[in-house]
Structures are given as structure tokens and as C-alpha cells.
Amino acid sequence: MAIDRPKGTKDHLPDGSPKLSLDVQASAFAHVQETARRVLERAGAQFMATPLFEEAELVKRGVGGSTDIVRKEMFTVYYFGDHGGFILRPEGTAGMVRAYLQNGLKQLPAPLKLWTHGPMFRAENVQKGRLRQFHQVDYEVLGSTDALVDAEAIALMVDVVRALGLSGVRVKLGSIGDPADRDNYNEYLRGLFTPHLEHLSDDSKDRLTRNPMRILDSKSAEDQDLIRELAVRPMLDFLGAEASAHFAEVQAYLGAWGVEYDLDPSIVRGLDYYRRTAWELHHEGVGAKSALGGGGRYDGLSAQLGGPEVPGIGWAFGIERLLLALEAEGVSLPGTPGPLLYLAAMDAENVGLAAQIARSARAVARVEFAYKAQKPGNAFKDAERRRARYAAVIGTDEALRRVLNLKNLVSGEQREVALDDLNTVLTELENN
Incomplete structure (x- = not known):
């Protein structure tokens, strides 16, 4: 019996695969990552990558020892002697801040804007939009407490999904x-x-001692019923003067930029290092839990990880969940483009020549070739299946005269091109 992929994971497949939904389409993932890169780097963010696994202690401090992620959902890589263990990263922020501290990035101009993308891992129940290996786009800003930084971070998250x-x-x-x-x-x-x-549920009884705000995040239906019954007052009622003024500034910037939002007093972050601004981005097309992602200010995280006080704010969204939302809206993303030119030899002795021409032409464009001799009709059909824009077949006459007859597979028009001029012609076609 064939071995299947692990539960809670997905294969990312090439274009043209059968039953290809957006959340398994490799080109869709690449398009999301490229769109995020373009939007975020235009705003001054720099790409940074961190390991897929981190010290267990970093994850416990960075995610919180009382959270479900640490208590129930972590993937342990291995233990080595008395080592405390390595954890497959469940989120990106702790690793980004660790890298900032360890590599002296505080010397760079502040605020420092960073972004990354890649797989995250949580051993949770698998359901629509919830996987054990999932992928995120992550944006972090370190070195500023300014409300303008908060507002820009929220606006950039919206900008990325709108650009998609x-x-x-x-x-x-x-x-x-x-x-x-x-x-x-x-x-x-x-x-x-x-x-x-x-x-209260057993988990929330424990939270009542450790961190009561975590009760408000409980997944227990009984806990949520009790919260409603007691008419729990929102955190916003407890904001001090400075936090209230900061929150008002964030809202003023968003209003001036036309970034629409709903005030949601139920949004909380249960960990001690979080401060002030917190938000979520929602869409109804991703299942019962409608959040695509979220973000918040974490000015106390650096100290929690053993470093100096460094203010920070960041967000992340799940790529799979975003692609489900795009599919629910009927948004189509560009697939991987086919080759500009497909070459085929009509006889075995010219297959090597077709390969040589293709290799040379790849300096300016994507060019593919047939590995065996083909009749012209079969060659053009094969080119169309590969979504090529142009095709050419090479026979004895073309080889002797060192020319190609390029056929436009949309219009059917043909033009003869000398091999010495091919790269110049392909450059022109590529840019049109």
C-alpha cells in the first residue's frame, strides 16, 4: 500500500495537477509570497529567515508556558542528553526577536522592519483552515513605540491582502x-x-490563577457561556490615560488613511509582554474560525527572552487560510507561466541541436525542448499542453540554414529567425 502524507499537511502541486484547489497550488503560494515581498519591501521591510526549529525554552518564553500551543500543540524535534529539547517553531515572532538580539541588529536604523515567510508547526486537531504544518507571512517592526508604527503595520497587512x-x-x-x-x-x-x-473548564481553572485573561480566549463552550452570562467588562474599560491616548492615535491614522476597522473589545492577548494595540483580520470564507491572522504590540518580549528592553509590533497571516478566502471569493491567481518557446527536432540527429539552442536561449527567456524527435503536429500539441507562447520544429533544412520558424500558438503566425538573432528576438517577445 502506498504511503500517504502525514495528517494535517498538504502537498503543494504544480499547475495542471488534477483537482487543484488554491491552497495546494504551488504557484498560488509563490504569488502570495511575492505579493507580500513587493508590498512590504516597498514600505522598507527587509527579508530575514530563521531556523525551522528553536530551543524549547525560547518557544516557551516567547509563546507562553500557559498557552495551549506550549502545553498541548508543540512538536518536539529530539532530546540530546540533558538538553531541554528543540521545538518545531509554532510561530515566527520569537525566532525573529531572538535573531535580532543575537546578531546585534539593534545597530541598524530604527525602527527596523523585517518580514519572513515559511512553515510553522502545531499538533492540533485538523479541520478546515487548521493544519499541523501551515505557512505564514510574518511582519515585525522593532525599535519604536510610536502609534504611527502600529497604524502602518495594520495598514500594511490590509495592503497585502488587498493586493492579492x-x-x-x-x-x-x-x-x-x-x-x-x-x-x-x-x-x-x-x-x-x-x-x-x-x-469553569479545567484549563480555565488553571488560567484563573496563572493568567485570567486567557479565560476569555477559551475554546470551551461552557466557558464562553459563562463569560456571556457574567457580562464580563472589556479590557478597553480598564485602559489608563497613556494607553487610551495611544489607541486614539492609532485609530486617527487608520481613519485618515481610509483603513476600515471595527472596534472589538473582546480581543485580548494573555501574555505579559503584550502591550496596547492588538488586532485580527477576519474573513467568513475560511470556516468557523474566521481569522486569517492577527497582530499586536509586544514591547516586553525582548526582556522576556533575556535581552534588553526593545519595543516591537508585528503580525502574521496563514497562507492556507488566505488562499481559502480567495477561493471563497472566486479570485483567480496567476499560475506559473509556460515557456516562451518550445523546441522539437523532427529527427533524432537534431535533438542535440534543439537542446543546445534551448540552453543558449535560456539566457534571456524560459525555453523548453523535446527530449526525443517529434512530428510537427505532435510537437505543436505538446507545446500547447505546456502553455508555450511560441513553438518551432527543427529539421535538416533548418539545421543547415541555421534558422527557426517561430510559430505563434495563439495567432498561428510564423516568422523565420536566424539562430544568431534568436536571443534578441526572444528578448523582444518576452517584453511584449
């Missing part, structure tokens, strides 16, 4: 205040939930 053609998205915006505001809110939550301890 997605229209049905909405920003849900909130704030989690400063540490003192969070302390006040956590005390309020402890006082509110403690009399109802028996109605």
Missing part, C-alpha cells in the same frame, strides 16, 4: 493597555470568576 484581490476582509481592533492596566483587569477577572469556579 481579497475584498471581504475586516480589521477587528482592540487594545490591551499597559502592564498596570492588565494587572487591574486580571484582578477584576479573578474576583468575577472565582465564585463560579465550578462552572
